[in-house]
Amino acid sequence: MSPIISVRGVTRVFGTGPAAVAGCRDIDLDVTAGELLVVRGPSGAGKTTLLTLLGTLDRPSLGTIVIDGVDTTAAPEAELVGIRRRLLGFVFQRFGLLPALTAAENVELPLRLAGVGRDERSARVALLLERVGLAEHGLQHPDELSGGQQQRVGIARALAAEPRVLLADEPTGQLDSATASAVMDLVVELVHENGVAGVVTTHDPAFMERADRVAHLHDGRLTPNAPPPVAPPSSSPSEMKESARSAPNTGAVMAAAASRRSCISEPELEPGTEPEPEPEPGRRSASDRGRSARNTQRR
């Protein structure tokens, strides 16, 4: 199957001369439809840089990124807004919902931007809210919803315009472990069901266990033979919560990077030298996928 996302020789260098910093280097990466790729790596490894490039919110210094057959690195800036609306769905660590809008209106917004008619919008919003387990919550505002519910709204919104790619930067970073687990299962299910190419950055080993493939970034490079993720069986929910609280706010970094480059604003719903081979794919079996689906708990 040909990949939806194809990254070749991508390097992003910030600054010039002695102050230059490589956010990511020599990245080669493919993600196919219906596949969930989790990008892991320590703070500063380049996860947000890579996701921001995939989201067309920044351009690489070198290399190409082709999404659904479109070379996004060659597209003029004016086309990128259309590419983002048509091809990409974003999920943010801090949910990124518009507080003045209800859950249903937040989900509806990308459909409005895409020019979808009112009746179809209503029908699709109802289906999406039902799919994420929030059929009864459409009229509530974000501050009336729990963190997990808000992230479900964020996921429904990201999928509203039927994107080819779902990009999520630390989507469970603000959630307690039980809620994070339910949100992870939802992301996995939706990626598989909708046939989108999913790319998720995370520090959470539990998300890595649910991935079809894990890419390990270190110092901006994808490293081969990454060690397997270590599950935290002894972590109590409060420990997990604490670790989520202390996790770096990559969503904010991404949004800040985006706004620094004056590409996009949140209401637009789009969030900032030797090549090494991509890590060996460690695809999960159908039975593993089934287990994830069975474990799903809707809130």
Ligand SMILES: Nc1ncnc2c1ncn2[C@@H]1O[C@H](COP(=O)(O)OP(=O)(O)OP(=O)(O)O)[C@@H](O)[C@H]1O
């Ligand atoms: N706009 C920028 N200007 C200069 N340097 C940057 C910029 N964005 C990222 N960097 C640098 O690029 C490297 C990778 O940063 P990035 O934010 O992508 O890492 P990360 O893996 O997402 O980290 P975290 O998990 O802490 O969010 C870091 O050295 C960072 O300082």
